[in-house]
Amino acid sequence: MLSNKIEKIITKYLLNQASFSELEALELWLLDSENEKVFKEFIKTNYLIDSSLNKYNTSLSSKKLLAFITQEKQTIRVKRFRNYLKYAAVFIGLIMVSYFFNVGKDTSTNAPxxxxxxQTGKDKATLTLENGTIVSLEKGASFNNKNAQSNGEKLIYLNSTNKESNKIAYNYLTVPRGGQFYLKLSDETQVWLNSESQLKYPVSFTKGKIRVVELIYGEAFFDVSPSTNHQGSLFKVHHKDQDIQVLGTTFNIKAYKDESSIYTTLVEGNVAVSFKETQKNLSPNDQLNLDLETKTAIIQKVDVYNAISWKDxxxxxxxxxxxxxxxxxxxxxxxxxxxxxxxxxxxxxxxxxxxxxxxxxxxxxxxxxxxxxxxxxxxxxxxxx
CATH class of the missing domain: 3.55.50.30 (Phage tail protein beta-alpha-beta fold)
Structure with missing residues (x-):
């Protein structure tokens, strides 16, 4: 039996209005297998109704939603639980949109x-090699050379170091509008590049020297290989308006050409952001907003999920x-x-x-x-x- 209290919590959850304590109460309630059945029936009856939805597997949709909510039954960790709810909201959102707009055709003058x-975006990019050769990377097109390999959906560089006497060779990875791409550098640092972004990086880093890459424009999420794995070598992300120096951490940089601010969001670890003659240190959940017009910066606590969800x-x-x-x-x-x-x-x-x-x-x-x-x-x- 669905109590009025639980029904209100479910409704508030679907509207993204439930508090932490209400979310915790919902998960505890779902530990009972009988309550799971009630929950599925409630979703099916109230949110998946109408014959126009026959093309959707409503049972599967509710199972997916339930799986997100109950994934961590052993330990109630509210912060992570809330993230699962956000993912789950996608399923409800997709289904409800279809319900509202497939019931009948709009014949009003405001019809679109x-x-x-x-088309939706996809994994695609262009790789510019050190000799100027341009390689298209997309699904179905493989690429291999002595330094890297790609299956068209990700680009992986071989684990190697550059001798100090050798000239450093740079590659460019450019992701167009309507694209995204995953890159693993030679030091095993992972980079996710968002649409309309470009990254410059060495084919291999020089042993004992600072590892430097340049985000020329766009947005990138970095999961940096720790300095302890590279004889203490720091990692730096350069942009023409700021530098970010890290030991080993995960963070997001948003620096699009058509935006007047650069947003640096720290997920884990610590970073130092430098611009002009100023340096700001960030802690987890901090986001630094560098205003390029006023050359001023503001740091505030944010829900990092909103800044990095694009890569997932x-x-x-x-x-x-x-x-x-x-x-x-x-x-x-x-x-x-x-x-x-x-x-x-x-x-x-x-x-x-x-x-x-x-x-x-x-x-x-x-x-x-x-x-x-x-x-x-x-x-x-x-x-x-």
Missing amino acids: ILVESI GVFSFDEKSLFEIMRVLSRWYDVKVVFKDDAIKEEEFIGVLSKNQNIEDILKSIKNFGLVKSYTIRDKIIILE
């Missing part, structure tokens, strides 16, 4: 005009303006976004979206929330009004 299908196939937006959201989506779907009414740019949205989700479903959801009156897609241009 869809001229062509916009999810966009997490927490009170972000529609302008900011569409800027992110425009890179991933390789489209241009035009606002016919500047006022709607500041409308805020809270939600979690799968990167595999169709852009048209996302636009329908945004329209359903009342953020826009209508949208039109023409020649990879999205017009919002």
